Amino acid sequence: MYKVMKINIIILAVASCFCTVAFSQNSLQNYIELAEQNSPLLQKQENKKRIIELDLKQFNAVYKSPKINLNSNVLFSPIISTDGNTNRLEWASSGSLNYIGYDLGATNGGQYQALISVNQPLFTQKYMSVHQNNAKLLQEKNAYSAKLTKAELEQVVTHQYLLCVQSQKQKKNIRKTIQVLKEQIQQMQALVKAGIYKLTDLKLLEIELKNNQIEEERLKGSYIDNFNVLNLLCGITDTTIFDLDEINLDLNSPVQKASLFSKQYKLDSLTVKSEQKIFNLQYLPQISAFGDAGLNATYQPGFDRLGFSVGLSITCKLFDGHQRKINDEKAIFQLSNIETDRKYFENQNNIRKKNILSQIDNLNKQLALIDTQLSEYENLFELYKIEIKTGLISVLELKNLIREISAKQQIKTNTLISKEILINSYNYWNL
Numbered sequence: 049m050y051k052v053m054k055i056n057i058i059i060l061a062v063a064s065c066f067c068t069v070a071f072s073q074n075s076l077q078n079y080i081e082l083a084e085q086n087s088p089l090l091q092k093q094e095n096k097k098r099i100i101e102l103d104l105k106q107f108n109a110v111y112k113s114p115k116i117n118l119n120s121n122v123l124f125s126p127i128i129s130t131d132g133n134t135n136r137l138e139w140a141s142s143g144s145l146n147y148i149g150y151d152l153g154a155t156n157g158g159q160y161q162a163l164i165s166v167n168q169p170l171f172t173q174k175y176m177s178v179h180q181n182n183a184k185l186l187q188e189k190n191a192y193s194a195k196l197t198k199a200e201l202e203q204v205v206t207h208q209y210l211l212c213v214q215s216q217k218q219k220k221n222i223r224k225t226i227q228v229l230k231e232q233i234q235q236m237q238a239l240v241k242a243g244i245y246k247l248t249d250l251k252l253l254e255i256e257l258k259n260n261q262i263e264e265e266r267l268k269g270s271y272i273d274n275f276n277v278l279n280l281l282c283g284i285t286d287t288t289i290f291d292l293d294e295i296n297l298d299l300n301s302p303v304q305k306a307s308l309f310s311k312q313y314k315l316d317s318l319t320v321k322s323e324q325k326i327f328n329l330q331y332l333p334q335i336s337a338f339g340d341a342g343l344n345a346t347y348q349p350g351f352d353r354l355g356f357s358v359g360l361s362i363t364c365k366l367f368d369g370h371q372r373k374i375n376d377e378k379a380i381f382q383l384s385n386i387e388t389d390r391k392y393f394e395n396q397n398n399i400r401k402k403n404i405l406s407q408i409d410n411l412n413k414q415l416a417l418i419d420t421q422l423s424e425y426e427n428l429f430e431l432y433k434i435e436i437k438t439g440l441i442s443v444l445e446l447k448n449l450i451r452e453i454s455a456k457q458q459i460k461t462n463t464l465i466s467k468e469i470l471i472n473s474y475n476y477w478n479l
Contacts, residue, residue, distance in 0.1 A: 086283025
């Protein structure tokens with residue numbers, strides 16, 4: 049008995065896990081996660097994060113690491129000496145008075161170099177500090193872009209998911225209408241046999257059934273189209289069609305701080321200021337220590353010409369046509385434009401959100417009226433089902449009532465989904 053119970057527990061546990069997986073596969077959150085996993089934009093933003101880190105390492109190498117080079121030159125300046133009325137080729141002149149070739153003062157007979165040179169930038173902490181702050185800003189902008197991309201993906205995927213749910217609910221509504229018609233046709237067949245209704249009345253309901261079956265096929269096609277678009281957005285290659293979980297989105301509370309979208313303008317302003325600081329680095333004195341060691345000789349070299357040299361290099365820009373002042377003025381106008389854009393966006397976004405809330409409130413009122421109407425329709429339909437048995441109403445009236453109830457159910461579905469779409473839109477702009 050204990051073994052049987054243990055086996056049953058294991059089976060229930062496995063079944064529970066399977067149900068959990070199946071549920072998650074049909075859920076909105078699962079599709080959002082898949083869209084994020086398969087998004088090439090998010091993958092590129094992750095790579096950009098690595099690139100920024102490598103850029104900072106590169107700046108560190110430029111401003112802190114010594115530059116070591118190997119320079120090697122061999123220059124021959126041969127002459128044809130005519131001293132003593134003889135012509136002889138000399139690769140390095142020993143002091144000819146009469147010759148054909150470059151002037152000895154210009155050539156020194158040749159040049160022979162084999163040097164290792166080192167150049168070490170000095171006092172570069174300010175340079176590094178500016179570039180480190182800029183890299184930090186770039187990382188923050190990249191993280192912001194990733195967050196905004198995820199928000200956009202969630203909004204787009206949720207919108208498409210809602211279109212799928214809309215088609216799915218419409219299919220269920222039409223199936224319910226088909227079931228009602230089938231029940232009425234079955235009842236009508238008995239009433240026709242009893243002579244209460246004519247055969248044409250039965251045919252009228254059968255035609256209405258066919259019309260609804262055609263509509264069901266159309267809605268199936270619409271659902272498949274919407275479902276495939278959802279898979280496309282999420283990078284899903286599986287073509288299996290199944291029902292999705294219905295959702296009821298919650299309306300987010302108004303944000304009490306700067307919105308996600310407003311942060312873009314703050315980052316843009318910081319970018320302008322950072323670029324301004326980088327531009328101004330060229331006006332700092334650039335100091336470097338340098339040295340070389342090796343062979344550096346003219347005429348025929350020997351080991352007695354091995355040596356080294358060291359020195360300091362200082363570069364300071366004195367005048368460039370007031371470019372620094374011009375760049376500072378440009379930055380002022382750029383910051384002014386960013387502030388103008390920020391104020392305009394925030395004003396437009398507030399208007400947009402108020403408009404969406406107004407539309408949601410209107411749809412809630414419509415849904416309340418539709419529910420009241422549907423309740424009245426259902427009560428009327430129950431009376432029709434009683435009176436149809438005694439032939440007190442015409443089949444045409446019954447058919448029209450069924451059609452009106454079906455149309456009202458579809459209107460309710462469309463209104464509900466419109467409300468969910470507006471909530472999705474509000475939540476996105478309310479980030």
